[in-house]
Amino acid sequence: MSALVRIVRAGPLATIQDAGRHGLLAHGISASGPMDQGAFRQAGALAGAGSGAGIEMTRAGLDLVIETGAVRIGWAGGAFAVRINGAALGWPGAARLSAGDLLSVTPGSAGNYGYLRFGARLDLxxxxxxxxTNMRARLGGLEGRALAAGDRLRFEDGAGEPGPIATAPVEDGPIRFIRGLHWERFSVQVQSQFVGARFRISPAMDRMGVRLADEDGVFGGQSILSLVSDPVLPGDIQILGDGTPIVLMRDHQPTGGYPRIGTIIGADLDRFAQMRPGSVLAFEPVSVDHAHRLLRSGQT
Amino acid sequence: MIETSRSGREGLLIVPLGDCALLVRFGDSLEDGANRAAQALAAALDADPIAGVVEVVPSLVSVLLRYDPAATEPFRLAGEIALRLSRPAEKPAGSHRIGVRFDGPDLAEVAAALGLTIADFIARHCAAPLRVLATGFAPGFVYCGFHGADLTLPRRQQVRPLVSAGSVLFAAGQTAIAASDIPTGWHVIGQTDFRNFDAARLPPTRLQAGDLVSFEALA
Structure with a gap:
């Protein structure tokens, strides 16, 4: 299968993503990659993805038309509405599209990120x-930028076979984290209040980081010295000088000098990434051992 | 529950950074010994890699080890790290000459604050090679140091929202080179045509932590 696809409408910050650009932190490049890795893999399995790359959409969704050829497309992540030539389909799902077909993804009831994967190799x-795409460093994807209406993507042979999709049970508890780097620099009172306090996802969120509203004032008035910078990883919870917590995400700054109270575990980072502004969450500490058991039980 | 271990070396800390990485920290403040110890560990890990470690990132006073949790775990890693701490490797340092046009907007202020003429400041700045203390703050960015106490100034009060790639920056006893456009609170003392980042090459940067850099004043 090969196809030429034209973006008809792109919501803000829709980008090309694959498994990520790992191993370049020492060069000042964070790995990027999908905000919801599980959903990205699920869309890939549905599509029989022939390469590691696909489209990450934000809440506004995206419309595309097949200009020439045909390609199988799989979709997953959050809960969006999807139509082909006006006819509604289920989410997640997949279909084979041919020249002239219009795929339209519009906002749905849950989640921040949806994925389109293709049963052919994206030629980029x-x-x-x-x-x-790493928009911070302006690398990858289409010239390091977000997708825009009029962009054309070419897909070439290299299809895989659609596979079974793992449907992990949806977790709904606290977001679990590992105490680490600067945990002991926070007072015992802050440590104990942080666990179980209410935080709210603020509208200031993107692929670089998610700002939280500290509704119980856990960090209010806490003055913390700035520190020598250390490398940063996705899921790190850093506390700014004014007490605002920010969770660093896939396009994070490569190093950071603000205190980090902990790091969200791999098994919960996808779920955290999909929490919409206004959602309330609490944090719960777990051991590294426990986090590893969750990774083994939850992922393919 | 916190897998923190302290060994014989003063200030040494091995601490998890999430469930796929450990950070080995050699101190809480930026000083020469901690920085050299971090570089020595990174060199030892390069010379004698640990199974299951997928990325090693030396920083100012620490080394990050990213690992595959399906292949190893922190307790075993801490043992392997301790072995390599006990027999540090020396990596031959690369050396680089970098030409700088000392014409930055903060140059006069910096020289005055140090009680030097501009010519004296430039001469002292370039008198001896500096060591690359760390990379990684931004694409291709390097911190070089250390200058003596006579060339040590704090950062500016105000952050500049953007300085261009090639800006030569000065603060905290160090000179840094920006390889991309970045915000900075450091003093801008000059410009270089040298670009320590090329996305078409792998690896994309030329300067590595531990390399020596000789700055040369261009007319």
Whole structure:
């Protein structure tokens, strides 16, 4: 299968992503990659994805038309509405589209990120080992930028077989984290209040980080010295000088000098990424051992 | 529950950074010994890699080890790290000459604050090679140090929202080179044509932590 696809409408910050550009932190490049890795893999399995790359959409969704050829497309992540030539389909799902078909993804009831994967290889130049868009460093994807109406994507042979999709049970508890780097720099009172306090996802969120509203005032008035910078990883919970918590995400700054109270575990980071502004959450500490058991039980 | 271990070395800390990485920290403040210890560990890990470790990132006073949790776990890693701490490797340092046009907007203020003429400041700045203390703050960005106490100034009060790639920056006893457009609170003392980042090459940067950099004043 090969196809030429034109973006008809792109919501803000829709980007090309693959598994990520790993191994370049020492060069000042964060790995990028999908905000919801599980959903990205699920869409890939539905599509029989022929390459690691697909489209990450934000809440506004995206419309595309097949200009020539045909390609199987799989979709997953959050809960969006999807139509082909006006006819509604289920989410997640997949279909084979041919020249002239219009796929329209519009806002749905849950989630921040949805994925489109393709049963053919996306023909784009590899940049430092990945197609992922890193908008901070302006690398990858289409010239390092978000997708826009009028962009054309070419897909070439290289289809895989659609596979079974893992449907992990949806977790609904606290977001679990590992105490770490600067935990002991916070007072015992802050440590104990942080666990179980209410935080709210603020509208200030993107692929770089998610700002939280500290509704119980856990960090209010806490003055913390700035520190020598250390490398940063996705899921790190850093506390700014004014007490605002920010969870650093896939396009994070490569190093950081603000205190980090902990790091969200791999098994919960996808779920956290999909929490919409206004959602309330609490944090719960777990051991590294426990986090590893969750990774083994939850992922393919 | 916190897998923190302290060994014989003063200030040494091995601490998890999430469930796929450990950070080995050699101190709480930026000083020469901690920085050299971090570089020595990174060199030892390069010379004798640990199974299951997928990325090693040396920083100012720490080394991050990213690992595959399906292949190893922190307790075993801490043992392997301790082995390599006990027999540090020396990596041959690369050396680089970097030409700088000392014409930055903060140059005069910096020289005055140090009680030097501009010519004296430039001469002292370039008198001896500096060591690359760390990379990674931004694409291709390097911190070089350390200058003596006679060339040590704090950062500016105000952050500049954007300085261009090639800006040569000065603060906290260090000189840094920006390889991309960044915000900074450091003093801008000059410009270089040298770009320590090329996305078409793998690896994309030329300067590594531990390399020596000789700055040369261009007319």
């Amino acid at each position: 130049p590899d940049v430092l080992g990945s197609l992922s």
